[in-house]
Amino acid sequence: MKILFIHADYIKIEVKKKAISDADEINAKNLEANECLVVWTTVEKDDEKNKDEILNKTIDNIKDVHSKVNAKSIVIYPYAHLSSDLASPKFAKTMLQAIYENLKEQNLDVIKAPFGYYKGFEIKCKGHPLSELSREIKVEEVGEKEKCVVDSVIKEGEKKITR
DSSP states (O other): OEEEEEEEEEEEEEEEEEOSTTOOOOSOSEEEEEEEEEEEEEOBGGGGGGHHHHHHHHHHHHHHHHHHHTOSEEEEEEOGGGOSSBOOHHHHHHHHHHHHHHHHHTTOOEEEOOTTEEEEEEEEEOOSTTSEEEEEEEEEEETTEEEEEEEEEETTEEEEEOO
16 A cells, blocks of 8 residues: 655545546545545555555554644545556455545544546645655565554655554
């Protein structure tokens, strides 16, 4: 799982055209959020091996960044452009929906851009030290055990965090 976080004054999303046959059903062509944390999310093929652990670590990371930047809302934005090793559309759609539903169940203000569409967007990044962050969440084998590793890249430099 690869994630790019942008803490934004606003994001405006315009749904353009269906890109895949198994796209989400949409109710609105235009979405908008203010004072938000936009979570550009790429689900990768290896995520299928440890779905629950990847899902839990992803949610933990979203909640962590959300609380640090004190955003009013969260926008889950399916974004296939952070990796060349994509999960199947069916699995990616399921994971993105699970992230959305889990955050909703925790009473967070969250919206999800539709999966499987070409979209236009306008965003205004806040531009503070935590306004642009990335995470790579993966499971690595360590002997006979596996551990979930979170790589963090901050705009000013890189550091690796193992949790």
